[in-house]
Amino acid sequence: MTDGQWVILTCIPRVAHCLAGTLLAVADLRTRLTASTPPRASWLTVHRFFAPDYKALDNYPYIASANRRGLHLCASQQLVDEPLTRLDGFIGKELGLDDEHANKAFFLFKRTTTGSGRHVFLLPKFPRMINPGNACLVDDGDKDDFYGLETTRFIRYVGLHYWSTGSINQWLYRNLTYPESLWFRPWGAHGTIYHNCKIWWVDLSCGLLYGNPHDMLHESGKLSFVALPDGCELPARTPHLDKKRCVGVSAGKLRYVQIHKLRGRKGILVPVVSMWTLIDEATGEWRRDCRTPWKWIWDNLEPDKLPAVALIHPNHGDVVYFFKQFWIVGVDVREGRVLEWQFNAMLHPPLPYHSSRFVRPWLVARELLDGT
Structure with a gap:
């Protein structure tokens, strides 16, 4: 493995009542990483203590962000007194939970180089739940920073919540100036990216908000906006965009x-x-690299059974991975050529819901994968 090692990380971790065949005390909670070479999927297994409920379409543990140093940010249900002894099941429907009042929490799972054990941090509670799609981890030298964007109420400002492993155990809050073109538009919260010393918040219906983490913590902090390429904007809350876009x-x-x-x-x-x-x-200029008919890739593909987008290869800009039934398929979209395929081992969510929301490319240091 090299410094550029990466894996396809599934965003819904598996849940077990015990790991390595031993029941765990609360003081000895661990997680386990099962890592494979792409296009095979990799996943995190967490103790039932962190996710006591059956999973459902609106209630599941979710890895919102992961950094190169082996830290995973997981949004899940709040801690309970006694872990429940249930199977890792998934209910294929919504439970009608209100996200504003859901009893959820953010955990940090930190992988060590000494085995499968991890350090576990429970982030302090805050007044309102941040959508996991608006949460991001930033590696800042000898500490790790959490940034969460609160977009439930936005006219001229949005709220930025900040917490760091190197500070006292409390939240810092800032109001950020919000681009006028987005006033009163619900934000899609389709994920975050840390790139070029900036955090990028993604809405697949309209574009990307971005800002420098340190600048945003100043009293005069603001967000900038890059719209999607011309002709790609859709109405807010258009459903299932994560199947078609990434x-x-x-x-x-x-x-x-x-x-x-x-x-x-x-x-x-x-x-x-x-x-x-x-x-x-700065200008929001995009360059179109390709526009490839699917019949060049699959000559027998039925138009109403198109694959779902999974992720973009982190090292090769022309390669995109797609979900096709039980398979994950790597395609050179510029040349219209299938490169590789592999049985998709992602357990949850169920097959009809597989999309770019539930996998991410995780670039990770080699020593953190050794022994997995």
Whole structure:
């Protein structure tokens, strides 16, 4: 393995009442990483103590962010007195939970180089729950910083919550100036990216908010906005966008991939996959790299059974991974060529919900994967 080692990390961890065949005391809680070479999936297994409920479409533990030093930020249910002895099940429906009042918490799981054990931190509670899709970990020298964007009430400002492993155990809060073009528009919270010393908050219906972490902590902090490429904006809260769209960093550049349909010469809608690269964040200029018909990739693909977007390869900007039934498939979208495929070992969510929301490329130091 090299310093550029990466894995495909599933964002919903598996849950077990015991690890390594031994019941665990609360003081000795551990997690286990099962790491594989892409395109095989890798996953984290956590103790039932951190996720006591059956999983459901609106209630599941979720790895919101992970950094190179082996720290995972996991949003889950609040701690309970006694872990429950249940199987790792998933209810294929919503329970109707209100996210504003859900009894949830953020945990940090830190992998060590001495085995499968991890240090576990419970972040202090805050008045309102931050959507996990708006949470980001930043590696800041000898400490790790948490940034969470609160977008439930936004007119001219949004709230930034900050917490650090190197500070006292409390939250810092700042109001950030919000771009006027987004006033009163619900934010999609489709994930965060730390790139080029900035945090990028993604809404797959309209674009990306971004800011420098240290600048945002000042009293005059503000957010900037980059719209998606021309013609890609959709109404707020358009459903299932994470099946058709994805933003990621590849070869040092922010890239955006989209599955959509274009009208062909005979007026027939043709499914295509397109890729853009952000070349100027100040002006919001994107360069379109390709627009490839799916029939070039799969000549027998049924138009109503298109794959779902999984992720963009972190090192090769032309390679995108897709979910196709029980498989994860790597495709060179510029050349229209399938490169590799592998049985998808992602346990949850159920197959119909597989999308870019539930996997992420995790770049990690080699020594943290040794022995997994």
